[in-house]
Amino acid sequence: MDLTVTQGESVAIVGPSGTGKTTLLNILNGLLQPDAGKLEVFGRDTATLGANGWARWRRNHIATVFQDANLIPTLSLGRNVAFRSALAGCPDVEGERAIMDALGIGRLMDRYPDEVSGGERQRGAIAAAFAMKPRLLLADEPTGSLDEASSQRVAELLFGGIRERQLTAVIATHNLEFARQCDRVLQLSGGRLRPVSDRDAPPT
Ligand SMILES: Nc1ncnc2c1ncn2[C@@H]1O[C@H](COP(=O)(O)OP(=O)(O)O)[C@@H](O)[C@H]1O
Numbered sequence: 001m002d003l004t005v006t007q008g009e010s011v012a013i014v015g016p017s018g019t020g021k022t023t024l025l026n027i028l029n030g031l032l033q034p035d036a037g038k039l040e041v042f043g044r045d046t047a048t049l050g051a052n053g054w055a056r057w058r059r060n061h062i063a064t065v066f067q068d069a070n071l072i073p074t075l076s077l078g079r080n081v082a083f084r085s086a087l088a089g090c091p092d093v094e095g096e097r098a099i100m101d102a103l104g105i106g107r108l109m110d111r112y113p114d115e116v117s118g119g120e121r122q123r124g125a126i127a128a129a130f131a132m133k134p135r136l137l138l139a140d141e142p143t144g145s146l147d148e149a150s151s152q153r154v155a156e157l158l159f160g161g162i163r164e165r166q167l168t169a170v171i172a173t174h175n176l177e178f179a180r181q182c183d184r185v186l187q188l189s190g191g192r193l194r195p196v197s198d199r200d201a202p203p204t
């Protein structure tokens with residue numbers, strides 16, 4: 001598999017269950033190590049960063065939104081967001097408040113993850129991801145555990161936020177309609193990535 005993502009570009013990875021979307025994303029966020037091959041992030045071979053250097057880089061610069069369970073259950077939504085940005089070294093109380101307001105969860109700052117709906121929890125996870133001002137945003141089926149209406153709303157806020165911030169993003173999704181909101185859509189199957197249409201072919 002070969003994948004190059006340009007800075008500021010958003011790429012959607014589509015494909016049926018079990019084809020390796022999560023494995024790919026977890027290699028990109030450092031949860032898994034590839035058996036072979038090379039991962040370069042913003043021009044640096046991650047193998048040369050050393051384990052600690054790569055861990056620090058991820059903590060500061062890579063945000064991952066999972067399908068669910070992205071938040072610390074014993075912290076309120078507001079504190080989850082603050083914790084994430086503090087870890088990344090960019091705490092900013094007003095900025096975090098503005099992000100949560102824009103995602104429609106400002107009034108839920110003091111609620112705990114199990115006191116809000118699934119869609120609100122995902123918006124909390126997205127707020128935490130945006131608040132760390134990531135250089136790379138990864139999302140694995142970010143709407144996968146939500147009903148139709150919440151999915152639409154969460155996708156709108158996620159893709160809107162990515163565009164607004166011109167984030168470099170890689171997003172795995174089953175939903176081709178959501179995928180189309182990214183600059184490029186790639187289908188993963190048989191261990192290969194292929195553009196879904198000519199429009200999605202990489203720039204030459
Ligand atoms: N930790 C693991 N160890 C071994 N095989 C795994 C592991 N995680 C996933 N797999 C297998 O790797 C393949 C790809 O899984 P996954 O990346 O989760 O696919 P997707 O996210 O596209 O559904 C599947 O066949 C899955 O069973």
Ligand SMILES: [Mg+2]
Nearest residue numbers: 021022023140
């Ligand atoms: Mg998966």
